[in-house]
Amino acid sequence: MPEDISPTSYLAATQRVAALDTCTISDALDKLGLRGTVPGLVRLTANRQRISGRVVTVKLGPAIEGLPKRHLGASAIMAAQPGEIVVVEHRGRTDASGWGGLLSRAAARKGIAGVIVDGACRDLDESSELGFPVFGSAVVPLTARGRVAEHDWGCRVTIGSIVVNPGDWVVADGSGVVFFDQQHVDEVLAEAERILGRETAMIAALEQGAPIDHVMGANYEEMLK
Numbered sequence: 001m002p003e004d005i006s007p008t009s010y011l012a013a014t015q016r017v018a019a020l021d022t023c024t025i026s027d028a029l030d031k032l033g034l035r036g037t038v039p040g041l042v043r044l045t046a047n048r049q050r051i052s053g054r055v056v057t058v059k060l061g062p063a064i065e066g067l068p069k070r071h072l073g074a075s076a077i078m079a080a081q082p083g084e085i086v087v088v089e090h091r092g093r094t095d096a097s098g099w100g101g102l103l104s105r106a107a108a109r110k111g112i113a114g115v116i117v118d119g120a121c122r123d124l125d126e127s128s129e130l131g132f133p134v135f136g137s138a139v140v141p142l143t144a145r146g147r148v149a150e151h152d153w154g155c156r157v158t159i160g161s162i163v164v165n166p167g168d169w170v171v172a173d174g175s176g177v178v179f180f181d182q183q184h185v186d187e188v189l190a191e192a193e194r195i196l197g198r199e200t201a202m203i204a205a206l207e208q209g210a211p212i213d214h215v216m217g218a219n220y221e222e223m224l225k
Contacts, residue, residue, distance in 0.1 A: 013169075014083065016189050017052045020196060022171050022178045028192035034184060038160035040137050041177040044121055046128040050173035051114040051135075054182075055087040056080040057157045057166050060098050060119075063149040072150040073103045073115075079154065082111030085170055089157035090119030094138040096147035101126035108132040116170065116177055118159045135172045 026037045056076045076086050086107060090098035099115055101123030107115060114133035120140040121127075127134045156165050159179065164170075168181045180188045205215050 013185055013189070014053065016193070017169055017171060018050075020052075020171060020189070020192050021050060022173050022175045024192045024196050024199070025171050025178045025180065025188065027195050028188050029178070029180060031191050031195070032184070032187060034180065034188070036162055036179040038118070038162050038177050038179070040160065041116060041118065041135050041172070042137070043133065043172070043174060044124050044127075044136050044139055045132065045134045047131055047133045048174065049133060050171065051085060051133050052171040053083045053085045053113050053169070055164060055166065055168050055170050055179070056084050056112075057153060057155055057164060058086060058088045058150060059152040059155055059157050060088060060090045060093075060144075060148050061151040063144075063147055067149045067151060070150060072144055072148065073099065073153075074106070075150075076153045077103065077107050077110055077112065080107070080110060080112050083113050085113050085172075086115040087157065087159060087164055087170065088115065088117040088119075089159060090117050090136075090148070092137065092160075093119040093148070094140055096120065096142045096144050097122035097140055098144065098148060099134065099136070100144075104130055104132040104134065114172065116159070116172055133172070135177055 029036050058073050058076045060072055088098050098117045098119045099121040104127040108130050117136040120138040121134050121136045122141050124139055154166050162179055164179050168179055169185060170179045202215050
């Protein structure tokens with residue numbers, strides 16, 4: 001359990017985040033003038049579940065001399081707590097994999113909720129069979145060996161254009177990936193829950209037969225103002 005948040009607050013935040021999808025979180029960030037949505041990251045495995053939780057970070061880069069000899073992602077997996085999500089800075093690379101099947105297997109056994117890679121992954125069939133969610137921007141069979149190395153972990157990373165720190169929160173589903181930091185968690189969740197409440201009422205109105213032009217009228221366009 002993270003040391004910078006009480007057990008009660010952490011559990012409550014985890015449950016609240018799990019009830020929200022990426023679109024609702026993204027709308028809340030828009031309303032608050034915050035950035036966190038990363039275009040181009042999609043669910044690569046066949047699993048359809050949404051994942052959410054605090055992040056453990058990995059920074060990848062070119063394979064150069066002098067770096068510690070360790071398998072990319074292994075240290076983050078060992079350090080992660082159940083329910084956390086590994087987030088990998090791969091600099092958008094699609095010419096080599098930044099995550100593979102053995103990592104998915106180890107992460108699944110550790111209880112990690114999923115992985116998000118800013119770049120390509122491989123062994124997607126294996127990850128799907130394991131039921132381990134993998135999000136990224138591409139699939140490629142090319143190995144990282146000799147091409148990519150782990151430069152650091154548990155550090156600040158950049159995913160797309162979004163700066164992500166260890167302990168930040170992330171939600172990932174069929175619509176994409178959205179990050180927000182611990183500093184803003186209360187206001188983001190409060191605004192997202194407000195938006196969700198309004199959209200839930202709109203869904204109910206549609207189910208009861210209200211015309212779409214009435215339900216999605218001026219009030220909908222003003223939701224984020």
